[in-house]
Amino acid sequence: MDWKRSLGSIPALLFWTGVWWLCAERFGNPLLLPNPWQVLGCLAELASAAAFWQTVALSIGRILLGVFAGTVLGVLLAALTTASPLAELLIAPAMTAMQATPVASFTILVLIWLPRDWVPVLICGMMVLPVVWNGVSAGIRAVDVQLLEMAKVYRIPGLRKFLRIYLPSVMPFFRTACSNSLGLGWKAGIAAEVLTVPGISIGKMISEAKLYLMTEELFAWTLTVVALSLVLQKWMLRLLRGRKTDA
Amino acid sequence: MLELRGISHRYNDQWVLRHRDLTLNPGQRLAIMGPSGCGKTTLLRLALGLTRPTEGTVENTFRSVGTVFQEPRLLPWRTALENVNLVLGDTRETLEQAEACLARVDLAGARDKLPRELSGGMQQRVALARALAVKADCLVLDEPFKAMDGELRRSIIGLVNETKAAILLVTHDEEEAALLDCEILRLT
Numbered sequence: 256m257d258w259k260r261s262l263g264s265i266p267a268l269l270f271w272t273g274v275w276w277l278c279a280e281r282f283g284n285p286l287l288l289p290n291p292w293q294v295l296g297c298l299a300e301l302a303s304a305a306a307f308w309q310t311v312a313l314s315i316g317r318i319l320l321g322v323f324a325g326t327v328l329g330v331l332l333a334a335l336t337t338a339s340p341l342a343e344l345l346i347a348p349a350m351t352a353m354q355a356t357p358v359a360s361f362t363i364l365v366l367i368w369l370p371r372d373w374v375p376v377l378i379c380g381m382m383v384l385p386v387v388w389n390g391v392s393a394g395i396r397a398v399d400v401q402l403l404e405m406a407k408v409y410r411i412p413g414l415r416k417f418l419r420i421y422l423p424s425v426m427p428f429f430r431t432a433c434s435n436s437l438g439l440g441w442k443a444g445i446a447a448e449v450l451t452v453p454g455i456s457i458g459k460m461i462s463e464a465k466l467y468l469m470t471e472e473l474f475a476w477t478l479t480v481v482a483l484s485l486v487l488q489k490w491m492l493r494l495l496r497g498r499k500t501d502a
Numbered sequence: 503m504l505e506l507r508g509i510s511h512r513y514n515d516q517w518v519l520r521h522r523d524l525t526l527n528p529g530q531r532l533a534i535m536g537p538s539g540c541g542k543t544t545l546l547r548l549a550l551g552l553t554r555p556t557e558g559t560v561e562n563t564f565r566s567v568g569t570v571f572q573e574p575r576l577l578p579w580r581t582a583l584e585n586v587n588l589v590l591g592d593t594r595e596t597l598e599q600a601e602a603c604l605a606r607v608d609l610a611g612a613r614d615k616l617p618r619e620l621s622g623g624m625q626q627r628v629a630l631a632r633a634l635a636v637k638a639d640c641l642v643l644d645e646p647f648k649a650m651d652g653e654l655r656r657s658i659i660g661l662v663n664e665t666k667a668a669i670l671l672v673t674h675d676e677e678e679a680a681l682l683d684c685e686i687l688r689l690t
Contacts, residue, residue, distance in 0.1 A: 401571070402577060404550075404571075404575070405569075408551075408642075409569075409588075409589040409636065410566070411588065411589065415588070415592055419577060419580070419588060419592070420577065
């Protein structure tokens with residue numbers, strides 16, 4: 256049960272909040288480390304303004320667009336590379352390179368070519384793409400050959416074979432890839448926002464809070480990022496679990 | 503008609519079949535027998551077009567083929583009924599027909615069970631129901647009664663006996679071949 260697991264994590268949350276509190280008391284300087292109450296107070300104040308929600312909505316929009324584009328492209332490329340050894344030969348090294356390149360390098364490079372509002376979308380997509388490609392490729396390769404042989408003997412048409420054999424076999428791999436890539440995409444997207452400071456974005460707020468030494472606000476925005484990451488990941492998993500497939 | 507002419511097949515450097523001919527005419531019943539590793543299953547795979555022969559040709563003019571592999575090969579995420587219905591068109595309209603096929607192998611009560619909830623023998627009967635459902639004019643059966651015993655086995659063999667389809671059967675059991683009135687081809 257999800258709520259039982261959530262309840263189980265409360266003691267750990269209380270413990271680490273206590274550690275944070277003690278450290279803040281030890282420092283005694285909110286500019287270096289504000290205590291949890293100060294951060295929550297700041298967050299409540301931020302959240303009471305419409306601009307906060309607009310900022311959050313735009314950042315989520317950018318990142319989800321990037322995740323969606325990366326996922327669609329990842330699935331299409333996985334289908335292509337499992338069907339064609341030549342495509343695999345060409346695309347696999349590009350995916351490895353994409354996974355190995357730091358977000359900061361990509362972001363600076365892409366900033367030369369794209370308007371700053373679009374950089375986080377592209378960075379997010381580029382982080383998601385290899386994860387989804389990898390997962391879906393593994394899923395397609397794991398499809399039971401014996402079932403495909405059975406389908407061949409009974410001349411089961413392509414669409415039915417896709418819906419009844421391929422899709423249920425690949426779905427568990429796709430779910431895992433989506434869950435992993437959303438967290439990754441979210442972090443990369445926010446990092447790209449911090450580096451490119453698009454018009455209205457969480458990244459810009461974090462960057463400005465750091466610049467003007469508004470540590471409480473910096474913590475409040477970081478807390479928002481963490482909370483949104485958890486919520487989005489749960490939402491994505493629920494969405495994928497809710498999809499009616501045979502798996 | 504199914505005709506395998508001058509068939510030879512090898513896996514890596516190991517020949518499993520050399521210069522074999524086999525003809526199965528409409529309505530004919532043929533049992534392939536022989537020790538393990540003599541190429542019985544390979545011969546069936548060649549007949550089904552699942553393996554390309556190293557040498558020789560395979561010609562299959564039967565309209566449709568139903569098969570039971572050594573393993574049941576059921577979709578693990580679909581119920582017994584849905585597994586049979588899959589080969590019938592997978593529509594609501596064909597469900598009744600699929601249900602009747604399951605009833606023929608005495609599995610009406612297991613229609614909503616997933617393969618993992620069925621015993622090995624029951625899974626094999628679902629596979630047999632699937633093979634019979636398509637009303638094929640050729641049945642290719644690889645030890646289909648292996649996981650069944652006693653009265654049930656005899657009754658399922660009786661069910662297969664009712665079909666007018668040509669049968670290509672792999673078995674280790676002379677009694678099965680005799681009950682199905684099969685000619686015997688021995689491989690060595």
